[in-house]
Amino acid sequence: MKHVRVSGVLALVVLLAFMVSCTGNFQKNSYRGLGAMSVSYDVALKSAADLHKQGYISDEGKAEIIKVANSYKDAHNAAVQAFQDYLNAPADQKETKEGQAKVAMQASLAFYQELLGILTKNGVYGEPVEPWF
């Protein structure tokens, strides 16, 4: 298969964002991490759709990407929901909700790495950006 370089997948940005999210303001840094992942997802899926339209990605590849991308989407949205629940939780439940949000965020990262693998396999990959933030 012909590999086409597409600026899209911000692997390093996401990893850096998650490293940052381990320290400092838990909620703000998690928001930044999941925000970077949502941009990455959007750009990568647009790139994959363009490549499929141009015939660089087969129908089988498209089906594979959609399956894994939807798994990631579900995990990502569950993590976002967990943070909304954390925000809305009464003070005595904050600690529990924070723990649940962290678990959900880690789960979304695992799915994200799987998505990166499938995209790379199908010729969608990008260049990591420098840690400017």
Next chain:
Amino acid sequence: MDPTVMAILAVTELIGKYGVPAALQIITTWDVEEPTVDDWEALKLKSAEDYFKE
């Protein structure tokens, strides 16, 4: 290097690599100090099938 120059270079690089909309979205996300429920809601993703329908 002057922080303003660094910021301009960084933004230029982001736009060059990922396009204006993606760069703006990253910058906007990064600029939120106290994310609200609505800010979080904006991060939710749409289904992968939708991209292939466009």
